Amino acid sequence: MTAAQAMSHPWIQNLTNVKVPLDILIxxxxxxxxxxxxxxxxALKALSKTLTPDELFYLREQFALLEPKHDRITLENIKTALMKNATDAMKESHIPDFVLSLNALLYRRIDFEEFCAAALSVHQLEEFDHWEQHARCAYELFEKDGNRAIVIEELASELGLGPSIPVHAVLNDWIRHTDGKLSFLGFVKLLHGPSSRASAKEQ
Incomplete structure (x- = not known):
């Protein structure tokens, strides 16, 4: 948990003298x-739609710190927010240089809904007791508006699995045999992205 997340905790989020800082994690x-x-x-957008009001509070605070215009943020918003809110830790982490890697935002405007999908931490959510409920509800949404047929090689590439990994053996349970779409297990692995590589090696 970051300092900004701690200050967004339900126990203290109603205190008027508490200011949530900009979080480097986002x-x-x-x-x-x-x-x-x-x-x-x-998949991430589906998961973001299952967030509770308390979980959304942190994201709303972070979105507000980026000073959206017309309820949307751009790369320029991020640069401006960093100039105003950067802490010493952020400066030491070379965040301004890091923001340059977000060039894909140069011609895009992100609303709060997409920001939630982009800025949520799957690894932190799965630490909560209700993670299973989050994931199951998200998968139901994903099934309605996102799931599609995918071949094993494509999923292996998506997860960053190298040629040394026996992908057919590892991914066999991640794709439904009936229609070639992601199973629930495959959906959860996809949420984690390339970081699933370590998990795959252990299986």
């Missing part, structure tokens, strides 16, 4: 999101 997550395939973005 830039890392947005970078990964912008590099994701349309299929993974659809």
């Amino acid at each position: 830039f890392r997550l947005m970078k990964a999101y912008m590099r994701s395939s349309p299929l993974r973005k659809a």
Whole structure:
């Protein structure tokens, strides 16, 4: 949990003297999101729709710090927010240089709904007791508006699995045999993205 997330906790979020800082984590997550395939973005958007009001509070605070115009943010918003809110830790992390890697945002405008998908942390959500419920509800939404047939090689590429991994053995349970679409297990692996590589090696 980051400092910004701690200050967004339900116990203290109603305190008027508490100001939630800009969180360095959202830039890392947005970078990964912008590099994701349309299929993974659809999966993350489905997951974002299952967030509780308390979980959305943190994201709303972060979105507001980016000072959206007409309820949307651009790369320029991110640069401006960093100039105003950058902490010493951010400066030491070379965040301004890091933002340059978000070039995909140069001609895009992101609304709050997509921001939630881009800035949520799957790894943190799965630490909660209700992660299974989150994931199941998200998969139901994904089934209606996102799931499609995918071949094993495409999914292996999506997850960053190298040629040394026996992909057919590893991914066999991640794709439904009936229609070639992602199973629930495959959906969860897709949410994690390339970081699933370590999990795949263990199986």
